[in-house]
Amino acid sequence: MTRLLSSETFDTPCRIEVEQSAAHFHAHVKLAGGIEIEPGDRVQVHGDPITVGFGESIVLHRHATVRKAGILRRTWTRFAGYFELAELYEVSFTAGRL
Numbered sequence: 001m002t003r004l005l006s007s008e009t010f011d012t013p014c015r016i017e018v019e020q021s022a023a024h025f026h027a028h029v030k031l032a033g034g035i036e037i038e039p040g041d042r043v044q045v046h047g048d049p050i051t052v053g054f055g056e057s058i059v060l061h062r063h064a065t066v067r068k069a070g071i072l073r074r075t076w077t078r079f080a081g082y083f084e085l086a087e088l089y090e091v092s093f094t095a096g097r098l
Helices: 071-086
Strands: 010-019 025-031 040-044 056-067
Touching: 025 040, 025 056
Parallel strands: none
Antiparallel strands: 010 025, 010 056, 040 056
8 A cells, every 4th residue: 555645553561771870871762563763754742741860761661652644754854854964964175284
């Protein structure tokens, strides 16, 4: 079934890993069942805000709502992403020291 404008929305369990230390500073969400997130998809994790002190890590299990993008949104997101990535590049052709 081709999804041009429409999108699929569903709830799924998820695992949240958060760590804040001198070696690591990250928050990862893993959706149950190996659900793949693609450009344009949206994920909303439900529950209270998570607070982790320095030197701590936490693993939580919650539910998330996933909204899969339609073909137009997915294509636009990929297209726009190339331009946003290009903004990160800074090239200099100066010779030697200033």
